[in-house]
Amino acid sequence: MKSNMPEWVKDAIFYQVYPQSFYDANNDGIGDIPGITAKLDYLKSMGFNAIWINPCFESPFQDAGYDISDFYKVAPRYGTNDNLRELFREAKKKHIRVCLDLVAGHTSVEHPWFKQSSKPKPNQYSNYYIWTDNAWESGVSQDKNSVNTVSGFAERNGNFVSNFFYFQPALNYGFAKPDPKKSWQLPVDHEDVKAVREEMKNIIRFWLNMGASGFRVDMASSLVKGDTHFDATINFWREVREMIDADYPETILISEWGDPEISVQAGFHIDFFLHFGKHGDAYLSLCRKGDLSFFHPDGKGDITYFLDDFIRQFHKVKEFAYIGLPSGNHDMKRMHSDIPYKNVELALAFILTMPGIPFMYYGDEIGMKYIPHLLSKEGAYDRTGSRTPMHWEAGKNMGFSKAREKDIYLPVDYSRDAPNVKTQEKNPDSLLSRVKKIIQLRKNHPSLGTQGQFSPLFAEYKKYPLIYLRSDRDEKFLIAINPSRQKTESTLRFTKLKKIAETLINTGCHLKFDKKNIRISLDGQSYGIFRMD
Secondary structure, eight states, X not given: OGGGOOGGGGGOOEEEEOGGGTOOSSSSSSOOHHHHHHTHHHHHHHTOOEEXXXXXXXXXXXXXXXXXXXXXXXXXXXXXXXXXXXXXXXXXXXXXXXXXXXXXXXXOTXXXXXXXXXXXXXXXXXXXXXXXXXXXXXXOOSSTTOOOEEOSOSSSSSOEEBSXXXXXXXXXXXXXXXXXXXXTSOBTTSHHHHHHHHHHHHHHHHHHHHTOOEEEEETXXXXXXXXXXXXXXXXXXXXXXXXXXXXXXXXXXXXOOSOHHHHGGGTOSEEEOOSSSTTHHHHHHHHSSGGGSTTSTTOOOOHXXXXXXXXXHHHHHTTTOEEEEESOOTTSOOGGGTSOXXXXXXXXXXXXXXXXXXEXXXXXXXXXXXXXXXXXXXTOGGGGGGSOOOOOSSSGGGGSOSSOGGGSSSOOOOOTTOOOHHHHHTOTTSHHHHHHHHHHHHHXXXXXXXXXXXXXXXXXXXXXXXXXXXXXXXXXXXXXXXXXXXXXXXXXXXXXXXXXXXXXXXXXXXXXXXXXXXXXXXXXXXXXXXXXX
């Protein structure tokens, strides 16, 4: 399917915007879509050419917008459909693609479809959701069709299936192998199930027609119930992919599946290495395993745990799709919570010079911190501390909003060392400036992006540093990274690298050439990026 991959994707560098915390343009204390539009020049200046926006649709916000009550309408707190259309238009002028968050598997209990489905009298929407036959049947069973149900919610004599929180009823994509003894388990080709599938395609068409460039799909594997091997779910997403290939060939689908080997079969252009699922431990081993993280300065980590898994997946999907490498996201603690500020730069240098598609979570480019012990906001619980307002400048509300402090969506970080964009833009050695420089290097040199070869030169079990080569026919780049506090010495034997052609970034890396060998010493917590001859 990669033959149908939009050309722009191979050079994509994504920035994830959590809209309620990014920038407040109307000073009511919550971020909004005009606020995103106002910051497009900033994103362009940094080199980001694609945006993923968390759900911005009408919602009661019990789960921060992942509980949608109207798929066709922007939530009033963020603005209007016209505001979103303007964002698409202005972003396009700056050659920035905008992707939306598609919550395909469930809605809010406040959605009109669900309210109709909850009524005891059968109607058009009765089977838009999954209900057991009576209020005394839970849906929990010993077979593969076991589901979570919510009891006693409505007048309808039955319990509904929820996907996550109780207020997120699952849309009915059917059961892969319905139990013939349970009439409420509909097959995937049932007319009511097909109506739900077509409605989701209509939603996709609506926003693509307005100007969206694609979707990140929430819980993409959660659709068909009892789908042990995901065959039926894969078939639905293939239908969607065929539709967009035919009618919207510049559109992309990004999955929150966390298993690229499976999601590529469903037609997704990008799937993430994430903090959960089959590859969760490998991803977490980079920055989120405390002092056992590879990028922790104690030097107890193991880069092979990540690389072995990543390289295996990379080779399995590279002909069809890309792997997304996020700095973080709204569902996990920021990397700065487990590794010190100095090492954040090393971790971001790694993500930005790998062959996957990089995704920068807002604020990570300046090293924003996870704020612990905040009261849960809109179903965030311990994720709340990763969703605090963006720091644009020092002073009132860190430049996020001019509203009264008590009206701000979440508290800003007023700690003495809290980073901000304006200060870091003035410092050529700041994290922001370094991130900007590495992004520019990636954009200027294809070998540092998705098209270049990736060759580990020194990546050993529980050892430091990490040294790898990114190359194509025209150029070779050596990247050496030592997150440990301890100085490291390594010898690369019998390489074809003759000398340094250009030092691009060097914070404490020393290379000595001896015949066919290269001796590399790295100061503690340092890295270097070199163009080689």
